[in-house]
Amino acid sequence: MTHETTATPQDVLRGLASIWLDFETQLNHVGIVKRVFEQRIRLADYHQLLLNHRAQVMNGALWITRAASNIGHEFAELRSRFIRHAAAEHRDYRLLERDYVQSGGEPAALRSHELNIGSEALSAWMFHRASQPNPFDLLGAMYIIEGLGKRVAASWAEHVQAALRLPAEAVSFYLYHAKSDEDHLSQLEEALQSEVLALPGMPAQILKTARVTARLYRLQLEELGSY
Amino acid sequence: MTRSAYITSTGAFLPGEPVPNERMEQYLGAISERRSRLGRFVLRQNGIQTRHYALTPEGVYLHTNAQMAALAIQDALRRSQVDEQKLSFLATATTQGDLLVPGFASSVHGELGLRPMELASFQSVCASSMMAVKSAYLQVLAGEHDCAIACAAEFSSRFFQPAIYTAVERDAQAEESSAELMETEFLRWTLSDGAGAWLLESQANQHRRSLKIEWIDICSYADRFESCMYSGSASNRAAELKPWGHYESPIAASRQGALLLKQDFNLLYRMFPVWAKHYLELIDRRALRPERIDHFLAHYSSHSLRQEIIKLLEKTGAMVPESRWFTNLTSQGNTGAASIFLMLHKLLEERAVEPGQQILCFVPESGRCMIAFMLLTVV
Numbered sequence: 001m002t003h004e005t006t007a008t009p010q011d012v013l014r015g016l017a018s019i020w021l022d023f024e025t026q027l028n029h030v031g032i033v034k035r036v037f038e039q040r041i042r043l044a045d046y047h048q049l050l051l052n053h054r055a056q057v058m059n060g061a062l063w064i065t066r067a068a069s070n071i072g073h074e075f076a077e078l079r080s081r082f083i084r085h086a087a088a089e090h091r092d093y094r095l096l097e098r099d100y101v102q103s104g105g106e107p108a109a110l111r112s113h114e115l116n117i118g119s120e121a122l123s124a125w126m127f128h129r130a131s132q133p134n135p136f137d138l139l140g141a142m143y144i145i146e147g148l149g150k151r152v153a154a155s156w157a158e159h160v161q162a163a164l165r166l167p168a169e170a171v172s173f174y175l176y177h178a179k180s181d182e183d184h185l186s187q188l189e190e191a192l193q194s195e196v197l198a199l200p201g202m203p204a205q206i207l208k209t210a211r212v213t214a215r216l217y218r219l220q221l222e223e224l225g226s227y
Numbered sequence: 228m229t230r231s232a233y234i235t236s237t238g239a240f241l242p243g244e245p246v247p248n249e250r251m252e253q254y255l256g257a258i259s260e261r262r263s264r265l266g267r268f269v270l271r272q273n274g275i276q277t278r279h280y281a282l283t284p285e286g287v288y289l290h291t292n293a294q295m296a297a298l299a300i301q302d303a304l305r306r307s308q309v310d311e312q313k314l315s316f317l318a319t320a321t322t323q324g325d326l327l328v329p330g331f332a333s334s335v336h337g338e339l340g341l342r343p344m345e346l347a348s349f350q351s352v353c354a355s356s357m358m359a360v361k362s363a364y365l366q367v368l369a370g371e372h373d374c375a376i377a378c379a380a381e382f383s384s385r386f387f388q389p390a391i392y393t394a395v396e397r398d399a400q401a402e403e404s405s406a407e408l409m410e411t412e413f414l415r416w417t418l419s420d421g422a423g424a425w426l427l428e429s430q431a432n433q434h435r436r437s438l439k440i441e442w443i444d445i446c447s448y449a450d451r452f453e454s455c456m457y458s459g460s461a462s463n464r465a466a467e468l469k470p471w472g473h474y475e476s477p478i479a480a481s482r483q484g485a486l487l488l489k490q491d492f493n494l495l496y497r498m499f500p501v502w503a504k505h506y507l508e509l510i511d512r513r514a515l516r517p518e519r520i521d522h523f524l525a526h527y528s529s530h531s532l533r534q535e536i537i538k539l540l541e542k543t544g545a546m547v548p549e550s551r552w553f554t555n556l557t558s559q560g561n562t563g564a565a566s567i568f569l570m571l572h573k574l575l576e577e578r579a580v581e582p583g584q585q586i587l588c589f590v591p592e593s594g595r596c597m598i599a600f601m602l603l604t605v606v
Contacts, residue, residue, distance in 0.1 A: 014507065014543040021504035021539075028497045029451060037493055038464075155496070189542065 007203035009192040015207045016143050016188070023144060023214040027152065030221045036156055039163035046164060047105045050173075052224050054096040055113040059123050060145070061089045067130035067138050075134065081191055085142055092149065095173040103170035117226050118219035125216055129209055136196045140210030143188050144217060153177040232367040233437040234603065236426040237572040238303025240295050240380075241559060245277035246419075253284040255415055256389040262412050265405065269416040278419035278560025280384045288385070291325045292422075296380035297338035299422035299568070307426050308433065309374055311341055314426075316375035318347040318362040320355035320564040322383065323458075335378070345372070352456055353526055354445065354592035355379065356564040357599035361443040363427045373429045379564035380422035386458075386488060387415040395484040410489040414456075419560035423568025431606050436580060438571075441602040444509060448501050448596040455495055456593040458488040490593065498596050503536045505598050510545055515602070521584035522574060523547040525554070526566045527591055547587065553578065566590075580605045 027033050032049060035041045064086040071079040097110055115123055129135050157174035160166065168175055197203050246254060248270050257263055281289045290298070296319060304311045317332055317339075324331035330348030345366075349358040356379045363375040392411065397403075431437035454463040459471045461484040471480035480486060509515060540546045555566070555573045562569060567590050580586070586603040 010542075010544050014545070017539050017543045017545075018504060018507045021500045021507065024500040025451075025497075025504060028500075037497070186542070 007197055009189060009197065012192055012197065012203050012206055013189060016140060016210055019207065019210045019214055020144065020147055023218065024152065027218055027221070030218060032221055032224055036159050036163070039159055041160070041163050043103065043164055046103060046160060047100060048225050050096050050100045050105070051109060052116050052119065052220065054093050054100070055115050056119045056122065056220060057089050057093040057096065058113050059115060059119065060126070061086050063123070063126040063130040064089065066127065067135045070131065070133055070135055072134055078136065078191060078194065078196065082138070085146070092173065095176055099170050099173050103164070103166055114227055116220060116223045118216065118221070118223035122213070122216035122220055125212060134199065136199065136202060137205035137209040139188060139191055139196070140206040141213040144210055144214045148217065149177045230368050230370060230429055232364045232427050232429065232440045233431045233606070234425045234440065235428045235432045235437045236303045236307035237568070237575060238299045238301065238306060238424040239569050239572045240298040240302060240422045241279040242281035242289050242295060242420055243279050243283070245558070246280055247277050251416065254280045254282060254384060255387050258389045258392050262408055265408055265412045266416040269413050273417050273561070274557055275417070275560050276557045279421055281382050281420040282384055292321060292323070292380045292382040293325055293331065293334035293338045295382065295420070295422035296335045296378050296424070299380065299424040300335070300339060300376050300378050303376065303424040303426045308435070309426070309428070313374040314341055314344060314376055316345045316363060316366050316372040318349065318359035318375070318377045320349045320359035320377070320379035322350070322352050322355070322381055322563050323386065324350065351597070352592045352594040353563050353566065353590050354594070354597040354599045356567045357443060357445050357590050357601060360425065360601065361445060364440050364443060367427050367429050375427045376424055377427060378422065378424035379568050381418070381563040381565050382420050383418040383563060384420050391481070391486065394481050395487065396482045410491065411487050413490050414488050417561050419562055421559065421562040421565050421569055423565045423572055425568060425571070436582065437606050438586065438603040439606050441604055442513060443599070443601045444513065445599040446505060446597065452494065452498065452596040454595050455498065456490045458486060461485045463489070463491055463494070495593050498593060499536050501596060502591055502598050503540060506540070507543070507545055509600060513602070517545055517547045519585055520547045520587045521551060522578070522580065522586045523552045523589070524567065524570045524574060524586065525552060525589040526570065527589070582606055
């Protein structure tokens with residue numbers, strides 16, 4: 001996008017849709033993702049996935065709250081949106097822990113929540129952006145991260161359950177997201193209707209942050225178990 | 228003066244009478260109660276109400292695939308303003324010709340019996356239609372030919388007969404899952420027979436509408452997908468791929484299930500974001516304005532497309548409003564490569580198209596992930 005002065009919510013949405021589609025496509029070729037779809041995973045793979053994901057989600061709550069604290073009072077509505085995302089992460093990490101234990105994972109492993117090397121990169125990036133004043137470009141990051149939960153996770157439930165013959169209580173995180181009907185693009189659209197796009201450089205930064213976040217999120221999945 | 232290429236006439240051939248859902252098995256044959264049940268489910272999904280077959284319940288083959296193509300071409304020529312002897316280029320598209328060798332275009336040329344001419348034989352699945360059209364289009368545009376035909380014909384029902392499925396050796400104890408059955412059954416209840424043809428010329432019709440071809444865009448993503456709709460190997464997984472020719476005989480290949488036509492649904496769903504992204508990029512690359520499309524011919528049931536993708540495209544102003552979509556699916560069925568030819572033919576018969584209107588054709592091919600678009604302007 002070259003003309004920021006005339007960026008409309010639809011321009012940004014289209015840019016984000018494009019970034020999302022690329023992301024989902026590339027994700028489908030990451031080892032663990034491919035093997036989930038082909039139902040060629042083992043219980044140990046699922047445990048590794050849950051633990052790595054949980055570590056990232058726990059970390060996520062921290063950068064979101066930092067971002068919220070850097071949002072000015074004139075953008076109170078948007079600050080609520082960030083806080084709601086932090087609440088969702090809180091619930092998500094509890095579900096991931098439960099799935100781990102219910103599927104026979106070693107509870108001792110839950111004492112640690114070390115980030116894998118991809119998650120470290122993502123975390124550093126998110127904190128960097130979250131520390132800026134009025135960091136609304138993180139709406140782009142949230143679009144990617146929430147999208148994963150709402151769309152990709154949804155189709156994993158069936159495959160993981162089938163592959164590992166697990167009861168619903170051991171795939172509650174994925175099942176929860178499979179049922180979650182929210183149209184995540186609509187919510188973003190609302191957020192973009194505000195004065196946010198008028199901030200200098202913001203439309204382009206939203207897309208840039210989405211692109212980087214998508215790449216680093218994928219890196220996490222590529223580096224499962226690499227610390 | 229720069230040349231243009233126009234579709235100046237269209238032709239169609241649908242064999243036999245329209246066959247309603249309740250009589251399909253008289254033509255396709257019944258394999259098992261489970262498969263028949265799955266079939267009824269598939270019909271509810273695809274919404275097809277009637278289709279055509281080039282074979283009869285008594286096992287009579289009414290035409291060869293090449294004959295159907297020739298009949299569609301003759302139909303197009305009869306409706307045109309040209310003398311058939313002017314035709315100098317023929318491009319054909321099909322999923323499976325009558326013979327393994329030579330190419331399908333040779334068989335069609337033989338059936339037509341017209342003068343010696345240049346040929347191009349394209350074989351894939353649905354997108355082979357656009358390969359044939361693009362080939363003819365570029366020949367006309369480049370000045371190689373002034374009068375060309377692009378056509379497609381499908382005779383898929385002959386490959387859906389029960390004996391092909393019962394020939395496959397399997398462990399009597401191991402019951403196939405519904406997902407496994409669906410790999411083959413879905414296509415039996417979705418694909419049917421027919422042929423269509425378009426005449427392309429370097430000049431537009433006089434006193435009749437013609438369709439100027441603005442551009443044709445075809446792209447394969449086979450670099451990142453295994454085969455998704457396939458026949459010729461029992462498995463589409465790279466590690467297990469064994470071409471039918473690598474067995475000791477075709478009979479051995481058949482016994483191992485290598486000749487069945489299958490659809491991998493898992494893989495298919497992973498193609499949707501790729502296609503959606505391609506479309507969004509196309510909008511930018513070709514400066515396409517979806518709101519300006521007057522007629523949208525999609526060779527795909529919109530109900531099958533994942534709803535999230537549709538919503539995503541709608542919200543980003545990329546969807547053509549549904550009121551402008553046109554389909555022949557419910558009455559003429561899914562005729563693979565011939566579908567887009569038949570769809571345009573039916574559009575021109577049923578709707579008044581006015582000069583200046585734009586028609587966008589969309590042909591995805593799950594085969595190994597290909598996608599094609601064509602933009603036409605009515606002149």
